[in-house]
Amino acid sequence: GNSVTQMEGPVTLSEEAFLTINCTYTATGYPSLFWYVQYPGEGLQLLLKATKADDKGSNKGFEATYRKETTSFHLEKGSVQVSDSAVYFCALTLNDYKLSFGAGTTVTVRA
Amino acid sequence: EPEVTQTPSHQVTQMGQEVILRCVPISNHLYFYWYRQILGQKVEFLVSFYNNEISEKSEIFDDQFSVERPDGSNFTLKIRSTKLEDSAMYFCARQINRGADGYTFGSGTRLTVV
Secondary structure (H helix, E strand, C coil), X not given: CCEEEXXXXXXXXECCCCEEECEEXXXXXXXXXXXXXXXXXXXXXXXXXXXXXXXXXXXXXXXXXXXXXXXXXXXEECCCCHHHCEEEEEEEECCCCCCEECCCEEEEEEC | CCCCEEECCEEEXXXXXCEEEEEECCCCCCEEEEEEECCCCCEEEEEEEECXXXXXXXXXXXXXXXXXXXXXXXXXXXXXXXXXXXXXXXXXXXXXXXXXXXXXXXXXXXEEEC
């Protein structure tokens, strides 16, 4: 079946540090890949996406590249801020409606 | 982008009781979903709802679960007889079009079964 495995947290960083959250996937076919973010007290929000191999999704300083050869979609940000503290979810879909999520990674950025 | 509102934000219920989780997604959205996340585990798909019918459901969505749009606006998930293992965060979502970037999720209802 289709599944997503992401780096376990929690992750605690200082402001301006480099953030990487690893995500790998298993899918029967060619999925679209996503990163969602959940800020405290809010719903899941789409952070970025990539729909085919070698695509790079980017938003708010975050980036992730769809790597078919390693079945990965790692999330990176070069300089995190306190406001980036949230739970980050990697997800995929094969049919554009049902999402398969990872377990989420809690990131805390300290000033 | 209009939000999806879920109520309550947190509900505690005794095992065996019925619970109804509510979602207000706005009436012009066609596709609705429920997902859940047991603490420390993955967010799991439960059910999709299209044109007032269930279009797909997961193995988790057994006879204890049901969904409705009782008044054309609210979208509800009912658990008839709750079990301890139903304790989880339940997320409602709506989708304007077929495309995963058309999703809007609610902030979730944390259900605790005691």
